[in-house]
Amino acid sequence: MSKSPNGLYTVLGIAGIGVGIGVAVNSSNHQSDVIETAQATAQAAEDRAAAAQAAIADTQAAATDLINTLAAQPLSTGAPVAETAGFGLGRDALPVEIAAWDIDVRPDGAGLPAGSGDVWTGEEVFVEKCAMCHGDFGEAVGRWPVLAGGHNTLSDEDPVKTIGSYWPYLSTVYDYINRAMPFGMAQSLTNDEVYAITAYLLYVNDLVDDDFELSNENFLEVRLPNEPNFFMDDRATAEYPIFSVEPCMENCKDSVEITMHASVLDVTPEDENAAQEDATVVAAAAEPEVDLAAEGEALFRQCKSCHQVGDGAGNGVGPHLNGVVDRPIGSVDGFRYSNTLLDVGGEWSADVLGAFLADPRGAMPGTKMAFRGLRSQEEIDAIIAYLATFE
Amino acid sequence: MTKIYKGMKPTRRSFLTGAAASGVAMVSAKAANAEGDPAIINKQEWNQYLGEGVDARPYGMPSQFESHVRRQDVPWLTADPVSSVNFTPLHELDGIITPNGLCFERHHAGIAEVDPAEHRLMINGLVDRPLVFTMEDLMRFPRENHVYFLECAANTGMEWAGAQLNGCQFTHGMIHNVMYTGVPLRLLLQEAGVKTTGKWIMPEGADASGMTRSIPIEKALDDCLVAFKMNGEALRPEQGYPVRLVVPGWEGNMWIKWLRRIEVGDQPWHHREETSKYTDLLADGQARRFTWEMDAKSVITSPSPQAPITQGPGPLVITGVAWSGRGTIPRVDVTIDGGITWQQARMSGPSLNKSMHRFYLDVEWDGKPMLLQSRAHDSTGYVQPTKEQLRHVRGENSIYHNNSIQTWAVNEKGEAENVEIS
Numbered sequence: 001m002s003k004s005p006n007g008l009y010t011v012l013g014i015a016g017i018g019v020g021i022g023v024a025v026n027s028s029n030h031q032s033d034v035i036e037t038a039q040a041t042a043q044a045a046e047d048r049a050a051a052a053q054a055a056i057a058d059t060q061a062a063a064t065d066l067i068n069t070l071a072a073q074p075l076s077t078g079a080p081v082a083e084t085a086g087f088g089l090g091r092d093a094l095p096v097e098i099a100a101w102d103i104d105v106r107p108d109g110a111g112l113p114a115g116s117g118d119v120w121t122g123e124e125v126f127v128e129k130c131a132m133c134h135g136d137f138g139e140a141v142g143r144w145p146v147l148a149g150g151h152n153t154l155s156d157e158d159p160v161k162t163i164g165s166y167w168p169y170l171s172t173v174y175d176y177i178n179r180a181m182p183f184g185m186a187q188s189l190t191n192d193e194v195y196a197i198t199a200y201l202l203y204v205n206d207l208v209d210d211d212f213e214l215s216n217e218n219f220l221e222v223r224l225p226n227e228p229n230f231f232m233d234d235r236a237t238a239e240y241p242i243f244s245v246e247p248c249m250e251n252c253k254d255s256v257e258i259t260m261h262a263s264v265l266d267v268t269p270e271d272e273n274a275a276q277e278d279a280t281v282v283a284a285a286a287e288p289e290v291d292l293a294a295e296g297e298a299l300f301r302q303c304k305s306c307h308q309v310g311d312g313a314g315n316g317v318g319p320h321l322n323g324v325v326d327r328p329i330g331s332v333d334g335f336r337y338s339n340t341l342l343d344v345g346g347e348w349s350a351d352v353l354g355a356f357l358a359d360p361r362g363a364m365p366g367t368k369m370a371f372r373g374l375r376s377q378e379e380i381d382a383i384i385a386y387l388a389t390f391e
Numbered sequence: 392m393t394k395i396y397k398g399m400k401p402t403r404r405s406f407l408t409g410a411a412a413s414g415v416a417m418v419s420a421k422a423a424n425a426e427g428d429p430a431i432i433n434k435q436e437w438n439q440y441l442g443e444g445v446d447a448r449p450y451g452m453p454s455q456f457e458s459h460v461r462r463q464d465v466p467w468l469t470a471d472p473v474s475s476v477n478f479t480p481l482h483e484l485d486g487i488i489t490p491n492g493l494c495f496e497r498h499h500a501g502i503a504e505v506d507p508a509e510h511r512l513m514i515n516g517l518v519d520r521p522l523v524f525t526m527e528d529l530m531r532f533p534r535e536n537h538v539y540f541l542e543c544a545a546n547t548g549m550e551w552a553g554a555q556l557n558g559c560q561f562t563h564g565m566i567h568n569v570m571y572t573g574v575p576l577r578l579l580l581q582e583a584g585v586k587t588t589g590k591w592i593m594p595e596g597a598d599a600s601g602m603t604r605s606i607p608i609e610k611a612l613d614d615c616l617v618a619f620k621m622n623g624e625a626l627r628p629e630q631g632y633p634v635r636l637v638v639p640g641w642e643g644n645m646w647i648k649w650l651r652r653i654e655v656g657d658q659p660w661h662h663r664e665e666t667s668k669y670t671d672l673l674a675d676g677q678a679r680r681f682t683w684e685m686d687a688k689s690v691i692t693s694p695s696p697q698a699p700i701t702q703g704p705g706p707l708v709i710t711g712v713a714w715s716g717r718g719t720i721p722r723v724d725v726t727i728d729g730g731i732t733w734q735q736a737r738m739s740g741p742s743l744n745k746s747m748h749r750f751y752l753d754v755e756w757d758g759k760p761m762l763l764q765s766r767a768h769d770s771t772g773y774v775q776p777t778k779e780q781l782r783h784v785r786g787e788n789s790i791y792h793n794n795s796i797q798t799w800a801v802n803e804k805g806e807a808e809n810v811e812i813s
Contacts, residue, residue: 081533086582089528093513093521101652102515104593104603106660133470143470154676159788161667166678169661176663179601180500183474186599230670233682239784243686244772249724249733255813256729256762258800262554262809268561268696269465302472317471372501 103187105175109220112174116215117196119203125193126200129182132317132336132368138162138204141316148204154229164205168227170219174198184370296386299379303371309390318369322390324348340366353387354380459483462493465561468549473501474600476543478564481690481712482698487538487568487740487747491622494567496629497543499600503649507633510597512579512617516655519584526633529617532574537616537639538746540714542566542685544642544669544791550778552787554798554809557696562797562809563688568714568747571637573618576611580655589655593662594636597651604645605659606638610683614639617650640716640745641683642791644669674786685716687775688794689723689750689767700805704758709736711765713748718770720748727754729762729798729812730777736765761801762812778811 081087105111127136135141138148150160159166163173178194180186189197199214202222208214214222262268300309306317313320319332327348330341341364346352356363357380359373374380426432453460462477469475479495496502507526515521543565549555556562580592585608592611596602606615616637619626626632631648638645644664659665659681671679691711694700700707709727713720719742724733736750750765767775778795800810 087532087578089531090514090522090524090582093515093523097513097523098515098521101513101595102654104595104654104660104662106656106658108658110656143467145470154672154678154788155674157787159672159676161672163667166672167667169666172661172663172666175603175660179603180599180663183500184599186500186601229677230666230680231677233679233684235679235682235684235686239686239776240771240773242784243774243776243780245774247724247733247766247774252730252733253813256731257813258762258810259813260553260811261800262557262696265553265555267465267467267555268557269463306471 103175103179105171105178107169107171109171109216112171112216112219113191114216115191115195116213116217117192117194117199118213119196119199119208119210121192122196122198122200122203124196125189126197128336129185129189129368130197133183138201144317147201151206151225154226162205163201164207164225166226167224168230170198170202170222170224173201174219182368182370185368292382292385293389294386296382296384299374299383300386303383306369309387313390321387324390325350325353325384325388338364338366338368340364350384353384357383457483460493462495462564463560465549465556474499476545476565478560479567480560480697481564481566481692482559482695484692485710485749487712487749488622489567489569489747491569491624491627491630494541494569494621494627494630495543495565497565497643498598498629499602500598502629503596503598504628505597505633505649510633510649510651512634512650513652514579514583514655515652516593517586517589517657518580518655519586522579522583524579526619529574529579529619529634532578534572534574535616536570536572537614537637538568538570538741538743539637539639540566540568540685540745540747541637541643541646542688542714542716544644544682544685547688547793547795547797548790550795550797550809551782551789551793554811557809559690559692559695559797560697563690565643566714566747568712569621570623571616571618572620572623573616573634573637576615576617576636576653577613579617579653580611583655585655588657591656591659593654593656593660594645594647594650595652595654596631596647597649602644602647602664603660603662604647604664605656605662606645606683608655610638610641638683640685642669642685645683669791671785671789671791674788682792685714686792686794687713687715687717687720687767687769687773689713689720689765689775690797691725691763691765691799694763694801694805694807695799696807696809699807700756700801703805704756707754707756709752709754709763711736711750713750713765713767713775714746715767715769715771715773716745717773719744719746720767720769722768723748723750724766724768725750725752726764726766727761730764733766758803760803761799762810763799763801763807764796766796 103111126134133141133144134147138146140146146160147163150162150165153160153165167173174194177197178187178189178191182188195214195216199208199212202208202214203210203212207222207224303318303321307319307321308314308316309321313322315332315335319335319337325348329344329346329348329352330337344364348356352363354377356367357374358377360367360369360371362373374383460480460483462479464472464475464477466472476497477495479489479493484490484493510526512524512529513521514524546565547562550562590608592606592608593603594606616639617634618637619634621627621630626635631646631650634650636645636647636650665680669682671682673679689711690713691709692698693708693710709725711723711725713723720738721742723736723738725736726733734752736752738748738750740749742748765775776795781793781795798810798812799807800812801807
């Protein structure tokens with residue numbers, strides 16, 4: 001509301017100034033063309049003033065209309081919403097929509113789709129799509145989850161909690177693979193593939209033989225061994241009575257000793273600010289090109305979980321990247337590339353690499369690299385500059 | 392930057408005269424030399440020159456001198472930074488509200504960048520009428536405001552077997568406390584009409600992890616919110632924008648972010664995050680499931696390893712936070728001698744149900760070493776246990792729900808370290 005009156009006053013103000021100048025020039029004794037120009041200016045200013053007055057009149061008319069309308073119609077009463085009657089909000093979910101999202105599976109088998117898969121098919125799919133993180137036999141790479149083994153370790157000092165040793169229900173395995181795996185390419189597996197991978201995971205946990213085939217028909221026949229060892233939260237009886245006692249406030253013990261220091265372990269992350277300041281000092285002292293590489297090094301942190309560079313770099317979730325710039329695509333020994341990268345040919349020139357880094361799945365459809373892509377050309381240039389420093 | 396000197400510097404004589412006139416000035420000016428404190432004597436840039444205009448910072452950020460205050464991760468904890476966690480810098484905060492940009496993050500498939508126009512919330516399963524809501528629909532339901540803490544069940548999980556990480560950011564920073572604006576979940580469930588056989592709900596996220604948890608219908612109809620604002624503004628993407636579930640007092644994993652679906656069922660789903668994860672493995676190999684409530688807990692945030700005492704002996708503010716998933720915190724005890732003697736701390740700020748509380752103990756530090764601990768009492772009469780008490784019941788393999796008493800050893804220099812004591 002406040003905006004339009006202010007705008008009008010501004011227009012009016014300028015018009016008034018225009019008229020004033022015109023009058024002042026007119027009364028002076030200059031050459032005729034100057035006077036004509038001044039007269040024209042004065043005329044224009046008068047026109048603007050007239051237009052502004054017309055605009056005000058329009059606004060006033062509109063306001064009068066609004067007042068008349070309001071007077072003619074009763075105002076909203078804003079009656080309270082009756083919660084019990086429902087709000088009538090939202091719309092019916094269509095069966096096709098529910099089917100698209102409702103993929104969850106329960107221990108009683110509810111939600112399992114029709115399908116089947118055997119151990120050998122499962123191994124193929126697992127090695128192709130899962131082993132880069134979980135290892136060929138579910139033993140895990142790096143800190144990715146271990147999926148197999150760990151039997152009878154749950155009361156050890158370092159329990160190994162796997163599907164075979166810890167998980168209570170097989171349905172959880174199916175549901176989780178189906179909704180969230182492979183990491184970075186969720187919900188890309190067929191039902192039969194999920195059954196097959198699940199069968200393979202039972203096999204590597206020594207729970208079925210190698211000729212086993214899992215399907216929605218026999219799913220409930222398989223029980224995981226640790227199911228009986230879970231029980232409902234019992235803190236209300238097991239802990240709350242012990243921990244709800246008025247504690248000692250004075251002379252509570254004779255002496256006190258330190259029994260363990262965190263500094264002995266020394267696993268606290270370093271202060272990131274201090275590290276960055278060091279990097280800035282180094283960067284400032286070096287050539288501009290090194291600057292870009294230093295920037296790339298910082299950006300490369302997001303790649304490090306899958307890719308190694310430098311001395312002793314090996315293949316992880318992704319291939320090592322030593323000498324990647326201008327190296328033939330799909331050429332690192334021992335890394336299981338997607339068919340796309342095996343077949344595409346050519347080299348990782350700066351241009352090809354740049355396009356890949358900007359949009360991995362767009363540039364190389366079918367790539368296993370689960371990365372959303374870099375947002376700016378600057379970042380791409382920096383990372384390529386950094387990678388180019390490794391032979 | 393050029394330093395600007397203007398006016399007359401005080402002479403040694405005039406300083407001494409001034410100091411002699413006031414004993415207080417003698418004490419507070421001890422850092423200044425005879426020339427006077429340059430912070431007073433010299434004109435600073437900001438004393439003279441104009442600053443940026445109102446259009447320079449349309450979304451304001453903290454002072455450049457606070458750039459060290461930020462979330463930080465512990466890289467060795469997880470396999471990669473996408474399915475990982477970072478920590479709230481509790482040692483830098485005061486009061487009870489966590490600023491939105493400092494709320495710790497835990498993602499299982501990275502931050503989903505959801506377009507609210509393309510976001511839908513579906514309610515299906517054992518309901519009379521399966522429904523789909525747009526964000527605009529959700530905004531038309533009556534809404535409420537509540538301050539709640541959200542604590543990850545794994546907060547302090549690295550400390551079960553012994554003192555590990557030096558800093559309350561790392562030992563206790565998987566928590567934040569904000570005001571949520573949202574629609575009571577009860578209203579949405581009523582709109583769909585829960586069948587009498589509906590005993591559980593399963594909220595599901597829209598991110599690539601498709602996060603799911605089972606929640607009993609009693610909790611869903613009690614105090615859960617479907618929230619779209621935190622501290623007055625839209626949820627941050629990393630906190631589930633445009634809409635998340637709020638499950639007051641219960642472990643953070645259940646507060647499904649990017650909430651897109653709620654299924655009603657007659658039994659729990661036993662999905663990954665309530666079987667393989669977030670179950671409490673006890674010493675005998677048996678495991679507790681459905682340990683949803685977060686028990687009373689507290690920690691001293693300053694002094695602490697990342698917030699040492701830098702001003703030497705004299706007045707010292709010992710402060711920290713306390714919370715309980717089962718109520719309020721009427722009382723916190725603090726010891727500076729490792730638990731021989733305890734004093735009741737002063738509570739300050741609002742005492743809200745299932746919210747963080749702030750406590751202070753103002754002491755005159757004599758410069759001698761301290762063993763600092765805090766102990767929370769909640770409104771049910773529950774008292775935060777010691778590490779020994781908790782290990783006695785749970786063993787050391789639980790990972791989750793470690794709410795035991797934390798110890799900081801402060802040396803004569805004011806440096807603090809994470810320790811365990813007898």
